[in-house]
Amino acid sequence: MAIRVQREDFDVGRELDALSVGNRRVGGLCSFVGLVRDMNEVAGAKSGVEAMTLEHYPGMTEKQLEEIEAEAHRRWPLEASLIIHRYGRMEPGERIVLVATASPHREAAFEACHFLIDWLKTKAPFWKVEETDDGAARWVEARDSDDAAAARWAEKAGGSL
């Protein structure tokens, strides 16, 4: 189990390799990488995103990520997991977040990975402000669809494995 909150980029391949090295019980790795995209839709209108800056609540962020990760390990038989979340200014195409899980079986790895990113999005105290191509800065608003995605996991008593 590991979490990292950092300004720097990360190397996905190297991080995934490190997750299973020396552990022969691992039969599958799953990962999700979130990127800055160059378009956002606000009230039906599309605007170009030049960059975004992520801020967070140092201390609480780490606590929340650790709790979310521990919950995933309670629900699924994971051999290892990793959450890396960046903060600071990023441009379209840059990586923001990496969530990865390792398990003897793929179902647990897939489900736990999905769970981690869904819960992270609604619980970890990060906020994004976008710079748009019309020169404005706009705080990104939370989406109901993210709350719904996280709520799905609340209804499940545990993983299927």
Place this chain on the structure above:
Amino acid sequence: MKLLYFAWLRQKIGVGEEAVEPPPEIADVRGLVEWLKGRGDGYAQAFRDLDSIKLAVNQEYAGLDHPIKAGDEVAFFPPVTGG
């Protein structure tokens, strides 16, 4: 008591962090917010719609009825948008 503000709350209030000593009769976050609203326009604007604000006491999510005491760390922020 240490107060923290994030995202647009910080911008409206003008500071990200401050130390305050609310009157002793203030026992919960709701009372703290009402007291803060009297400190200036920025606070009044930031706390105008409490339904749009989340908060944490000592780095754990909490509600407006959560009790507070001297030495607590209370943070106010919009719904989170990480990931």
